[in-house]
Amino acid sequence: MENPFKSIYKFNKEAGLLEKGYSDFLELSFLIEEALEDLPTLKSLGQIVSIESENPKEIARQIVSIAGGNNTTKPLTDLQRFDKHIDAIVYAVGGAYKLGLTPQQLEAGIAAVMHSNTKKIGAGKDEHGKALKPDNWPEIEAEQVKKLQAILDKRA
Numbered sequence: 518m519e520n521p522f523k524s525i526y527k528f529n530k531e532a533g534l535l536e537k538g539y540s541d542f543l544e545l546s547f548l549i550e551e552a553l554e555d556l557p558t559l560k561s562l563g564q565i566v567s568i569e570s571e572n573p574k575e576i577a578r579q580i581v582s583i584a585g586g587n588n589t590t591k592p593l594t595d596l597q598r599f600d601k602h603i604d605a606i607v608y609a610v611g612g613a614y615k616l617g618l619t620p621q622q623l624e625a626g627i628a629a630v631m632h633s634n635t636k637k638i639g640a641g642k643d644e645h646g647k648a649l650k651p652d653n654w655p656e657i658e659a660e661q662v663k664k665l666q667a668i669l670d671k672r673a
Contacts, residue, residue: 521627528631532638537646541593542581547647548605549577574647617672629664633657 519527529535553573593601613623640651651657 518624518628521624521631524628524631528634528638531635532648533642534646534648539598540645541598542578543645543647544598544602546574546577546581549580550574553577574643578645616669618668622668622671626665626668629661629668633661 550573553576610623613626618626634648636651636654636657637648641649643649
């Protein structure tokens, strides 16, 4: 199994996401978007931030805008950015372990998700450069869900 960090790097490189450079606004909104996905109260949250949407991507970008994430007069330092991303990894990995997963099961889960993500390469990008899902995404996602559920079913 490929090192999970190497597979994530490879995906970002092949999808042309590394050349785009770093954007505080986008990187923060991507993290918030992932946190919002599948929450049942997105419509209510959209009303709080004054947008009519249940789309996690739109709500996340609005939240970052409201919080000043578009402020380019005092951008974050690379040290602050690096620390923020490492903290996000620590929280994410810790959350997975709290689900009862082992390090090996988490690696297998990352491999399953990255396998699906590589199918996005060449499917286009949104206006901010985020990789879009291809037309056959429902089939790709169904296979990913099957793999992830199999991993969860093997928890100790």
